[in-house]
Amino acid sequence: MIQLIVGNKGKGKTKHLLEKVNAHVKEISGNIVYLDKDQRNMYELNNKIRLIDMSEYCISNSDEFAGFICGIISQNRDIQELYFDSFLKIACLENKDITETIDKHDKISERYNVNFVISAGLDEIDLPESLKSKIILSL
Secondary structure (H helix, E strand, O other): OEEEEEOOOOOOHHHHHHHHHHHHOOOOOOEEEEEEOOOOOHHHOOOOEEEEEHHHOOOOOHHHHHHHHHHHHHHOOOEEEEEEOOHHHHOOOOOOOOHHHHHHHHHHHHHHOOEEEEEEOOOHHHOOHHHHOOEEEEO
16 A cells, blocks of 8 residues: 655655654554655654665666665565655656656555555645545645
């Protein structure tokens, strides 16, 4: 399952994403991974959550990002949730259509039984109709 938190820059998406991930760590039995563009939120995360700083990896397009996600999942079958902050930046989708990438991650989610919670700097009205059902919070 994919859940989207959307809104323009500075609207508070990261705050909501951090609250959600820290609340879920107490509720689930599997592992949680949080991907971000840097380490600035390291001390905001529960220590049971694995933070991956995407600036340390040479990801240059959305296909490489999807492969990176599959690699994470293949190394740890106990991952239950993946959180993506600054999704457009870390997935190399700034100023691009995200539909194909979201669809690809939806298939990954179903196949490996991993939930994705994605924070994206887009207004709800800018999303295609096919993705609007995945929105859990629009700021």
